[in-house]
Amino acid sequence: xxxxxxxxxxxxxxxxxxxxxxxxxxxxxxxxxxxxxxxxxxxxxxxxxxxxxxxxxxxxxxxxxxxxxxxxxxxxxxxxxxxxxxxxxxxxxxxxxxxxxxxxxxxxxxxxxxxxxxxxxxxxxxxxxxxxxxxxxxxxxxxxxxxxxxxxxxxxxxxxxxxxxxxxxxxxxxxxxxxxxxxxxxxxxxxxxxxxxxxxxxxxxxxxxxxxxxxxxxxxxxxxxxxxxxxxxxxxxxxxxxxxxxxxxxxxxxxxxxxxxxxxxxxxxxxxxxxxxxxxxxxxxxxxxxxxxxxxxxxxxxxxxxxxxxxxxxxxxxxxxxxxxxxxxxxxxxxxxxxxxxxxxxxxxxxxxxxxxxxxxxxxxxxxxxxxxxxxxxxxxxxxxxxxxxxxxxxxxxxxxxxxxxxxxxxxxxxxxxxxxxxxxxxxxxxxxxxxxxxxxxxxxxxxxxxxxxxxxxxxxxxxxxxxxxxxxxxxxxxxxxxxxxx
Amino acid sequence: xxxxxxxxxxxxxxxxxxxxxxxxxxxxxxxxxxxxxxxxxxxxxxxxxxxxxxxxxxxxxxxxxxxxxxxxxxxxxxxxxxxxxxxxxxxxxxxxxxxxxxxxxxxxxxxxxxxxxxxxxxxxxxxxxxxxxxxxxxxxxxxxxxxxxxxxxxxxxxxxxxxxxxxxxxxxxxxxxxxxxxxxxxxxxxxxxxxxxxxxxxxxxxxxxxxxxxxxxxxxxxxxxxxxxxxxxxxxxxxxxxxxxxxxxxxxxxxxxxxxxxxxxxxxxxxxxxxxxxxxxxxxxxxxxxxxxxxxxxxxxxxxxxxxxxxxxxxxxxxxxxxxxxxxxxxxxxxxxxxxxxxxxxxxxxxxxxxxxxxxxxxxxxxxxxxxxxxxxxxxxxxxxxxxxxxxxxxxxxxxxxxxxxxxxxxxxxxxxxxxxxxxxxxxxxxxxxxxxxxxxxxxxxxxxxxxxxxxxxxxxxxxxxxxxxxxxxxxxxxxxxxxxxx
Numbered sequence: 020x021x022x023x024x025x026x027x028x029x030x031x032x033x034x035x036x037x038x039x040x041x042x043x044x045x046x047x048x049x050x051x052x053x054x055x056x057x058x059x060x061x062x063x064x065x066x067x068x069x070x071x072x073x074x075x076x077x078x079x080x081x082x083x084x085x086x087x088x089x090x091x092x093x094x095x096x097x098x099x100x101x102x103x104x105x106x107x108x109x110x111x112x113x114x115x116x117x118x119x120x121x122x123x124x125x126x127x128x129x130x131x132x133x134x135x136x137x138x139x140x141x142x143x144x145x146x147x148x149x150x151x152x153x154x155x156x157x158x159x160x161x162x163x164x165x166x167x168x169x170x171x172x173x174x175x176x177x178x179x180x181x182x183x184x185x186x187x188x189x190x191x192x193x194x195x196x197x198x199x200x201x202x203x204x205x206x207x208x209x210x211x212x213x214x215x216x217x218x219x220x221x222x223x224x225x226x227x228x229x230x231x232x233x234x235x236x237x238x239x240x241x242x243x244x245x246x247x248x249x250x251x252x253x254x255x256x257x258x259x260x261x262x263x264x265x266x267x268x269x270x271x272x273x274x275x276x277x278x279x280x281x282x283x284x285x286x287x288x289x290x291x292x293x294x295x296x297x298x299x300x301x302x303x304x305x306x307x308x309x310x311x312x313x314x315x316x317x318x319x320x321x322x323x324x325x326x327x328x329x330x331x332x333x334x335x336x337x338x339x340x341x342x343x344x345x346x347x348x349x350x351x352x353x354x355x356x357x358x359x360x361x362x363x364x365x366x367x368x369x370x371x372x373x374x375x376x377x378x379x380x381x382x383x384x385x386x387x388x389x390x391x392x393x394x395x396x397x398x399x400x401x402x403x404x405x406x407x408x409x410x411x412x413x414x415x416x417x418x419x420x421x422x423x424x425x426x427x428x429x430x431x432x433x434x435x436x437x438x439x440x441x442x443x444x445x446x447x448x449x450x451x452x453x454x455x456x457x458x459x460x461x462x463x464x465x466x467x468x469x470x471x472x473x474x475x476x477x478x479x480x481x482x483x484x485x486x487x488x489x490x491x492x493x494x495x496x497x498x499x500x501x502x503x504x505x506x
Numbered sequence: 507x508x509x510x511x512x513x514x515x516x517x518x519x520x521x522x523x524x525x526x527x528x529x530x531x532x533x534x535x536x537x538x539x540x541x542x543x544x545x546x547x548x549x550x551x552x553x554x555x556x557x558x559x560x561x562x563x564x565x566x567x568x569x570x571x572x573x574x575x576x577x578x579x580x581x582x583x584x585x586x587x588x589x590x591x592x593x594x595x596x597x598x599x600x601x602x603x604x605x606x607x608x609x610x611x612x613x614x615x616x617x618x619x620x621x622x623x624x625x626x627x628x629x630x631x632x633x634x635x636x637x638x639x640x641x642x643x644x645x646x647x648x649x650x651x652x653x654x655x656x657x658x659x660x661x662x663x664x665x666x667x668x669x670x671x672x673x674x675x676x677x678x679x680x681x682x683x684x685x686x687x688x689x690x691x692x693x694x695x696x697x698x699x700x701x702x703x704x705x706x707x708x709x710x711x712x713x714x715x716x717x718x719x720x721x722x723x724x725x726x727x728x729x730x731x732x733x734x735x736x737x738x739x740x741x742x743x744x745x746x747x748x749x750x751x752x753x754x755x756x757x758x759x760x761x762x763x764x765x766x767x768x769x770x771x772x773x774x775x776x777x778x779x780x781x782x783x784x785x786x787x788x789x790x791x792x793x794x795x796x797x798x799x800x801x802x803x804x805x806x807x808x809x810x811x812x813x814x815x816x817x818x819x820x821x822x823x824x825x826x827x828x829x830x831x832x833x834x835x836x837x838x839x840x841x842x843x844x845x846x847x848x849x850x851x852x853x854x855x856x857x858x859x860x861x862x863x864x865x866x867x868x869x870x871x872x873x874x875x876x877x878x879x880x881x882x883x884x885x886x887x888x889x890x891x892x893x894x895x896x897x898x899x900x901x902x903x904x905x906x907x908x909x910x911x912x913x914x915x916x917x918x919x920x921x922x923x924x925x926x927x928x929x930x931x932x933x934x935x936x937x938x939x940x941x942x943x944x945x946x947x948x949x950x951x952x953x954x955x956x957x958x959x960x961x962x963x964x965x966x967x968x969x970x971x972x973x974x975x976x977x978x979x980x981x982x983x984x985x986x987x988x989x990x991x992x993x
Contacts, residue, residue, distance in 0.1 A: 248736075355867075
């Protein structure tokens with residue numbers, strides 16, 4: 020019966036050979052719609068690509084490309100020696116969005132200035148501020164919320180540990196052990212509302228007013244603001260092809276008491292700090308009684324190779340504090356993140372708590388704990404990782420095809436954005452901020468690399484977010500960007 | 507049939523005339539349990555108090571007292587000229603809590619130091635940190651969440667206005683117009699994660715580093731910390747029986763650029779600032795181009811009389827900024843609050859936004875908007891207001907009966923806590939911090955009034971929260987407190 024229903028649904032596919040879109044694009048859109056509308060039941064098996072190709076009178080190559088795409092988007096699932104199935108646990112229906120545009124919402128890892136206009140607007144490529152939100156498993160999330168709050172556990176209505184909801188701390192410790200090789204325990208995990216609260220907390224526990232803190236140049240403006248806001252002095256130190264270098268930084272100042280670094284993937288350049296640099300950094304921290312604050316913002320999204328373990332797992336010196344966030348891997352609207360403190364620091368953290376006003380919503384902590392413990396989180400990460408790998412490939416291909424003379428870009432092994440350097444000819448004609456202005460007039464959102472520098476920028480480039488946009492949308496974006504830069 | 511079921515359920519009541527508890531307490535507990543267990547169907551009518559009294563062989567006075575109590579707790583509803591009904595929209599089952607103890611969770615309006623222990627523990631009377639959480643309408647909240655996020659509106663997944671989710675801003679403006687006489691519009695409302703973010707935002711928009719800010723002495727420690735954290739200088743100014751006085755404050759410093767005040771109900775003393783003082787304060791602000799920051803933290807819970815309108819509604823001078831929170835009236839775990847800016851300041855606020863890192867979770871904003879718009883919010887406030895009025899009366903009565911020689915306390919017309927001054931005899935024997943220590947050994951949580959002072963305390967008293975505890979629990983708490991102070 021399910022098979023008959025699947026067959027009937029597939030018969031409804033109608034490809035227009037004279038249409039503006041390619042057959043492949045048409046098939047992709049229509050098949051995705053059938054799955055979303057449950058015309059093909061979740062869990063049911065698809066006919067073989069050969070059968071589909073025959074019935075639709077298109078090539079098997081076309082069918083296979085569409086199926087691969089839908090697998091990477093999480094609508095279909097390929098099972099070895101069995102065939103292709105519609106995902107049993109489908110994300111809920113796509114919200115009614117225009118032209119596949121995706122979302123979003125807050126300023127985390129986005130230095131774009133908010134618009135003056137009040138009405139909400141779909142994001143344009145290549146906005147970096149959001150993961151793909153239309154494929155978030157809302158139904159599962161809503162179920163976890165319901166199970167948590169319809170009849171809340173008495174413990175939730177009691178005084179809970181100021182470090183955060185204990186099951187969430189357990190779930191985070193489990194996750195970090197599994198995904199980041201970090202041998203930590205729940206007691207070390209402190210729940211925050213994100214990186215700003217994390218820096219405030221760390222400053223209150225470890226630093227004194229006026230202390231110098233090394234930051235990366237270029238880097239994340241929000242971190243520099245947080246440092247300043249906590250009455251510390253930010254000392255930006257230039258990064259090179261291997262990321263932050265403590266030797267270079269010591270030429271800026273010998274007195275720093277902490278360094279905030281993104282060793283797994285530099286933000287925004289994407290380079291990974293090699294082990295030798297990490298060890299030098301830890302050596303410095305140990306020798307100077309300083310702290311390394313490891314900001315690990317999106318390394319779950321690694322497409323290739325095994326990530327280096329978190330720095331904190333390398334160090335047994337108790338000088339590394341690990342800062343993580345769910346803004347990238349789940350949903351920035353959550354406003355939840357965490358800090359992992361070395362065990363030796365825990366008494367100090369607890370004694371500082373009465374002076375700290377916590378920001379993390381308890382309402383969402385137990386929901387996130389269930390989401391993580393149920394395995395839905397890992398499924399979501401894996402699905403998005405496949406999707407983002409394809410999207411990065413699509414941007415790279417589009418730049419190669421349409422903008423090879425304008426932009427120089429290398430693939431990155433992880434994450435949700437790329438940095439494209441301006442080619443010499445383009446750079447002789449304009450700065451990256453001018454390029455961004457031109458792109459904006461063409462309806463394309465990019466960020467100038469120069470805006471990630473506190474001091475004078477030493478390189479000119481465009482930061483291109485690809486996570487939140489369909490491949491078609493990304494390709495159109497690259498073409499529009501190229502046209503704008505060629506004017 | 508429902509009537510038969512109600513009758514059968516009532517027959518199951520069994521009162522023990524030789525029991526330790528009074529008949530009234532037994533009847534209250536058992537009837538509440540029958541309603542919670544749905545043994546008496548929601549919406550069904552109760553027999554008359556005369557019938558009940560006859561069937562149970564207790565006095566009508568006892569039955570009426572129990573029914574009144576259950577009405578004030580929100581389990582029953584009296585309808586004029588019709589009778590008493592079980593609430594159709596009952597809160598979900600009471601979580602399994604020991605001895606009616608209630609909750610909670612964060613440091614908002616609580617200066618209690620967090621415990622070192624990890625396990626969550628039910629709160630003890632007279633903790634001020636929480637409203638009554640067991641009666642929160644979780645089922646309705648979960649329904650609103652589900653309706654919001656199971657298939658989220660496309661606008662939610664787009665770039666939304668940095669001021670916050672527009673429907674929530676509308677709902678808050680409606681609420682303020684209706685409940686606080688504040689003629690504001692949605693465009694003036696900025697959603698925050700609470701008072702700390704609110705102060706940071708206001709500081710960024712209106713003040714400069716090193717500016718002096720008048721605060722109330724005694725007052726809310728969190729506010730003083732927020733002032734300091736934003737590189738401003740807090741100048742605590744003593745309040746008297748009419749609250750904050752700008753004339754007194756000007757003797758502390760003539761240079762202040764802002765004053766943070768709680769005019770509707772001073773925190774923690776509970777006094778209301780009369781109109782004359784409000785007008786003087788506004789006059790000062792206008793003359794000095796200073797700002798009045800009106801912190802209106804719990805005035806929805808007014809039991810008697812009509813509250814004075816918010817100061818912001820008095821002023822047409824654009825010098826008053828209004829700060830509100832949902833920690834008291836809904837649920838502090840939400841971590842949502844708001845600022846209402848004068849219209850003339852809005853361009854300035856918008857231009858400051860790129861330098862501000864927002865903390866409020868978008869995830870909960872649309873849920874709260876639905877909760878408010880559906881009317882569930884108003885029902886909840888009204889129900890809690892009745893309940894807290896009864897609870898305050900119970901504490902006052904218990905102090906009169908058991909501690910009249912130790913504590914001097916006046917009723918307050920609103921809110922969730924009282925301040926009891928130490929009687930002269932007690933004060934000659936100990937300070938309020940000593941009294942708090944003794945209470946603590948007896949399992950009773952009170953806060954010393956002296957801890958609300960930045961400078962040397964000018965009065966000694968105990969801050970007694972009553973909102974989160976049953977009348978029985980409160981009475982036991984007063985007795986234990988009195989015994990501890992008499993030792």
